[in-house]
Amino acid sequence: MDIRRGIVIGVLLTAGIALVGCTAESTDAEPTTSPQPSASSPAPSPTEDAATDEALLPMAPDEIHEWAETAVPAADTGPGAGMLSGWLSQHSTPRQFNKFQTLDAGTFQGQIACRGEGTITLSAGDLDSDPASGPIACTNETIAFDVTTTRTGMTVDLVLEGEPTVFAVSMQRVG
Secondary structure (H helix, E strand, O other): OHHHHHHHHHHHHHHHOOOOOEEEEOOOOOOOOOOOOOOOOOOOOOOHHHHHHHHOOOOOHHHHHHHHHHHOOOOOOOOOOEEEEEEEOOOOOOEEEEEEOOOOOEEEEEEEEEEEOOEEEEEEEOOOOOOOEEEEEEOOOEEEEEEEEOOOOEEEEEEEEOOOEEEEEEEEEOO
């Protein structure tokens, strides 16, 4: 069950992200440098807590990507457009840190949607600097936001507080 969750997250990220040069990492994992999207974290260790967390989600993990496509649709699939989706829990992965290392600077319009009883806080901005957008706290809602980067690369940081929650984030270049 836990390995399947890791595979589902990997497939979701691979299928849902069209951002150029995307890598993602967990706060517990070594940074990845591959230009292809990668899962934000390893599969959780097989514990009853992680399985219990999955059971508390408002939808099955294999339904998250389909929900994300309607919750925060990306306008197109050009450079700078894409989607992240998955779920966070305190017992498996309470934080997802994403690095888009080759994304050109510019202005982006984003949306975050969260479903569940927890709160996911999003911060986004230039690599290795303070966030330009955020923190944005999402609790069972959909929120639009803007991010302007001044140099190549962007980070999108998601942090969960509370119960297991699903999320979807889309980004579209607007300038």
